[in-house]
Structure formats: structure tokens, C-alpha cells
Amino acid sequence: MAANLLPWARRALGAYFGNPIALRDYRTQLRGVKALVLWGTYLFFLILIAVLFYLSILSSGSQVSIAFVQSELHTFYQRLMWLLGGTVAMITPAFTAASVVAERQHGSFDLLFSTPLRLKDFLVGRMLSSYRYTWMLLILSLPVTAVGVMLGGATWVDVIYAYLLLSVIGLFYSAVGLLISTLTAKPVSAVIWTYAVVGIIVLVTFIYYQVAYFGPAFFGGPSITNEFPLQGAFSTFGVVEVAPTHSLLFGTEVPNLILVCVVVLLLVKLLVLGAASALSPYASPETKSLRVHGLIYVAAAALVIGYGTTNGTVGASAFAGGFGPAAFSPGTPFSDIWLGIDIMLVTGAVLALLFIPRITCHGRDAERRSRPDGIFNSRRAFLGTPSGALPYLLLLVITAGAGAAAGLAWAARGQPDLLPLGLAVVATRVYWAAGCLVFAWSLGRLASVWTSKVGVARALHLVILIGLLVLPIPMLSLLSVAGPDLWNVHPLYVHGSAGTAPLLWGTALLFVGVVVAAATRGNERSRPVRLEERG
């Protein structure tokens, strides 16, 4: 076994150390006067803005106490880190956004992939090359940050923690850029889409951070301690506040720094796998791996949510004993603050919704991966062909249900009354979610019948889904904070609804979905293909 492990470890590490792509880019990245001028300009502006910050703080008053000075110096340090956070959010995605699409346009793909270079080596190399720039941004800013430390605004430990957080979040932005770069045809559209997506992420994470930071004080709850909800810890603008905090995970205090690193690294892996899958043919190991990872991640998330729903209410959004400070726990006046875990789930659902058209629609595409190959084939759930889309979506729902049930059972030990209620809620939710997905999937098939081009079908499907979500009744239901009623089961509003509503809505959506899918059968615009099964 050890004999097998060694070559495996060598190959795995080879993707990160001595990666040919990263080495090639390393030789050329910092070559010439252009790079020197670029970095010099960056440093100049960084110093200039830092000086302006400092001067603005100096001019804030003449009657100063030591506490005031300390507070001002901390503000100075905080503003420096905001500046760095903004720089990372602005510049990091640009480096990866065009990396893959430019290589494709350059015509060097065939040269690369006729060598034993693996897709993973290529993508990781591209990531490392781009990520090197993020580190250069941070390292070059060290002299400026050092001024903040020397003046007493922060300690070196604060700086290291904040830099680590910034670099990890920068890695996430790089991975987003990488994925979009593989999905787009032109560098310009890759850059535009990357900035659009990263912009949304920056905005949403900033909202989480603001709510988590100011929420308790705003609602009159207990003041912020070192406990800080994880969902607020991903903003590039909150690294100073987040660095020394922790979250409660399964009742244990875990530093947010570690949690953010772990969560981001897992997400980065998922994004890189997504990029690899997008570049590979159907049934590739990358596609299978992506789908298996998707299931594992969903199961893990559901386990945490299931565990968190036990302490008091059984609403999926209440994370008692889970993430977050006491102010967000059930039993306090703020247990229903929906701008917390709920919005995380909504964001996750929206992101998932973006990928449903990707895996569902069929038609003609350049890579010939999305030709119609039937409606439902459970053996293709991991292959990436349209007939495997619904089996995979249903598998996702079942896995999520199983994870949530396991979490519930774990947390409800010693509370026998709670378990049946919790499991009933999970079961109805699973049924309802399956109905939603079947309905969403059937719309993808409908869109594919209207056009023979898979790209157009995907766009159409996405428009239909978004259109349905913003229709007045679902929107009212989304905004409703009333108790459970028939309308309170919006696909993206998972809070509070119980009783028979999920069952009714699940059945209705399931029925409509099956009818629509049956109507599309045999009406495919592009000729169906018979794909040979591959191992």
C-alpha cells in the first residue's frame, strides 16, 4: 500500500509544486519594465491613499486622549485593510478571468493536452499563476500595513490573521474567475461575467458581515463578543473584525479563521472541479468527481443544518447551537432574523438554480456533450449527459434529506419528542424540493424543444426560472413572515412553512413537471444520440 501511496502523493503534490504551467508563467509574469512600472504604480497609490487616511485622522480633533488616539489608530489600520480588501476584490478575479479562455483563443490547448499534462495540473497551474499576483498585492502592501502596526493600530498577529483571511478570500475569487473562464467563449465576456459574479458575492458577503456585526446592536440584543456568525466572515471588508472571532460549531468554539479557510478551500475545490468538468468530455473522471463532491457537500451542509434545527424551533433556518452568537439563537428575540442563515440558503439555492439549466438542457453544442440521450437514465447520473440530470437532482435532494435527518437524529438524542417532528419536517421538505426540481427540470426540457442550440435553451431556461421566481405571488410569499400557509412555500423561502402546504405544493409541481416532460418526449430538435456506456 505504501508503494502505491508514494507515486500518488508525488503526483498529487506535483500539481502544486513544480507545476509546469505555474513555472512558465512565473518566468514571464515579472519580466520587463512593464511589470516594474505596474507594481511601482500600485505601491505609490497605496502609500498615497494611506497618507491621506492618516492625515484625515490627524485632522479629526486637537483635544485627544490616549483612548481616542488608540481608537483613531485602529481606524487607520482598519481603513488600510478596507483598502486592501477592495484591491483584492477588484484585481484578483481579473487575473484568472481570462486565463483559460485566452489559452483557448491562443490555440495552444491541443499542444498542451497532447502531452501527459492533466487537466487538474493545467487548472491548478493557472490558479497558482493568478494567485501569485494576489500574494504580490498583499506582500507589496506590507510596508504600508507595518506603519499601522508601528503606530499601534494593530499587532502583527492581527495583521497575519487579516492577511490570511484576505488571501483565502482572494483564492475564492480566483477560482470563480477560473470557472467562468472555462464557461465563456471570449476573454471580454469572461471578464465581464467574472466581475458581475464577484460583484454579487462581494455585495452579499458584505451584507452578511454588516448584519452579523451590527445586527445585535441594532436590534438591541447582547453586544458582540468574540462569537461571530460564520456567514458574516467571508467579506473582504470585514477581515479586521472577523480575524479574532470564533463560531459555535456543534457546540464547540472554532476560530472563524480556520472555518473560513476550510470552507473556502472546499468551495475552491468544487469550482476547480467544475472548471475541469466544463473542459472535459461527458463521462470524464472530472465530471464524476464534481458530482460526487456536490453530493458530499450537500450532505455535510444538511447535516449541519439538521443539527442546528433541534435547539428549540424545528425551522430549517434556526441554527441553535450552531453558527452564530447568542443573539441569533432561538430563545432570544432575534431568532427569526432572516438575514442570516436563511439568506445563505437563498443564495445557495439561487446559485444552484443557475446550474440547473447547465445540466438539464439538451441540443447542439460545440463539444457535442449535450445532445438529447433520453429523459431519465439513472446510470448516467454522474456522466454529465442530459438524461442523467434529473436522477442527479433527485439524488441531491435525497442526500440533503438524509444528511438533515442524520443531523437531527444526532442533535435530538435525549429529546425523543423532537425527533419524529423533525424527521416529518425533513421528509415533507424533501418531497417538496423534489417537486420543485422536477418542475424546474421539465422547464429545461421545454426550452430545449423550442430551440436546437443548447446555449439558447439554457439561456431561455434560466430566464423562465428567474421569471417564475419573481412573479407576484411567489414574491409575496417570499416576503411574507407570517406563519405557515399555503403560499408560504416559495422555492427560495425555506423558513417556517410546515403542515400540508409542502406536500400539496410538492405534488402539484411534481405533476406539472411530469406532464411537461412527457409532452416534450419525442419532440427533440436535434437528433437523439445513443451514447455508449463508459466505465
Add this chain to the structure above:
Amino acid sequence: MLEVQNLHKTFGDLTAVNNLSFSLKPGDVFGFIGPNGAGKTTTIRMLATLLEPTAGNARLNGVDILSDPMEVRRRIGYMPDFFGLYDDTKVWEYLDFFAAAYQIGKKQRPEIIDSVLELTDLTTKRESFVQTLSRGMQQRLCLARCLVHDPTLLLLDEPASGLDPRARAELKELIAELGRMNKIVIVSSHILPELADFCNTIGIIERGALLAFGPVKDIMKQVQPTRVIRIRVLDGVARALELLQAAEHVKSAEPGEDNVIRVQFTGEVEHQADLLEKMVRDGVRVVDFREEEIDLEDVFLRITTGAVH
């Protein structure tokens, strides 16, 4: 040894390659000829493991392109018809990058780079940036890239396209040298006369099907089973025609302009010599006596119909 067995590729309704089978041995320089859209590039890309065959297979020294593509990649050098070179990269860095991609150790790389640069006559350009090289040099650099890992099989897709006559001649000599180095070389090209100079085997493909395959001379013989002898006499054409029509192995003799007679001849070279001797002995004053050789272009035009997908 490269064995291609029933290689087949379809793109939806289109059959790009239709049950292609052939085998090549070390030292074979195989000219792959066909009109645009015939399936040459698709075949080469399948052999390069960049495209998966719909059916069929190919083995290089027993290694299967389907079950072990990574091992096949270690044994092939692929030069596409269009390739991008990385800007801001020096010639040695470019080769070093691909040597690293072929998992060649850091210590061996400088020596290998020097030797392939010498082989491709680019030693003086070692420190130049790739974007400053001429088109011919860039082609040679790409060929050098294909050689860094000492491959068994070279797949060269239209290597001479866009080159001036001198660069073409240099490339031709280089490919011939690779054949002498006992490598299997597959070259697709539209410039047919040039292929004949260094290819010892050719294959003609049209609409995905291999219409002819084998040594150049055999294919020429298939296309033209009789030899054409061009005889020019000083005078006495009638007498010469009389003699020729009565001679052994002569299928037909037709007079042309300028005292030239074209003879369809079924005999071998010895019989040609006998015929010439007889004509001279019988008093025909022969000025010119030579076999008209058909070239690859004639072969290609006779075999193919011009149909494309």
C-alpha cells in the same frame, strides 16, 4: 509499430472518419493525403488522444489510445496545423515548459533542449523570444517541442503550410532525417509533390475513407498499371510506329507533336532496354527515350473524386 484498426468517428450525422485501418513500422514516413474535410485532421487528433473515436482503436507499440491515453501521449509528438506560441517566452523556456509537461527531470532538460535545438538548427535562437522568430523558425520550434521527449510517433498536421520555399525545403529535410532516426512520422499535407520526396508510404483519404494505402511506388503502379514511355525520334516516325506496334509488351503507340511517340508499355525496365536496342538496331534515330513518371498529384487526382462532406 502503429496499428490502426477500424477507426471511426462521427459527429452527429456526419461520418468524419470511416473505419480506417492501416499499420506503420519504425522508419515509415507516411504521407496522409486528402482534400479539405476528408478526415485527416480528425484521424490525427484521434491518434493524438485529443478526440475519442466513436468506434475502433489504435495501438502504438501495444499501448492502446483508448485505455491508456496518458501513456500514448508520452510516446507521441503532435504538431497541429495551427498552434499558438506563448509571447514573452524565450525559445529555451518554451522547450523547457514542454519538457516539464512531459515530466522530464529538471537536470536532464538543458541537455535535451540543446540537442533538439541543434537538430532543428535553432541553436543560435536559444535566447530569442518566440514571437520574434520567423514563421519557418516557429514551425521548427514546434517540431523541436515535439521531440523533447524522444517520441516514437510524430503526428505532423500540415507542417509546411504558410512556409516559403526555403523554409519548406529545410522542414522537408528535417522530416526525412526523423524518418532515418527510426521514428514513425505521419505527415498530412496539401503540397503533394513535396510529400513524394520524403514519404515512403502514403494514404489517400476522401470522405473519411482510406482509398489507397501503401508504399508510394505500389500505389503509383496501382493507379497506372502500364508504364508510359516517351520516345522522340529525329525522323522516320512512321517506321518507328511500325516497329513499336510489332514489339513485345507494347500495348499502344500514339504519335504526338514534335516527333514524339507515347507508348503504353507493360514490360519491366529490362524490356524497355531491349526495345530501345531493337529500335536503334533497326535504324530508328532515337533522340530521347524515357519513362514518364506520374507524380503524387496525378495519383491523387485519379483516385479521388473531389467529393467532400
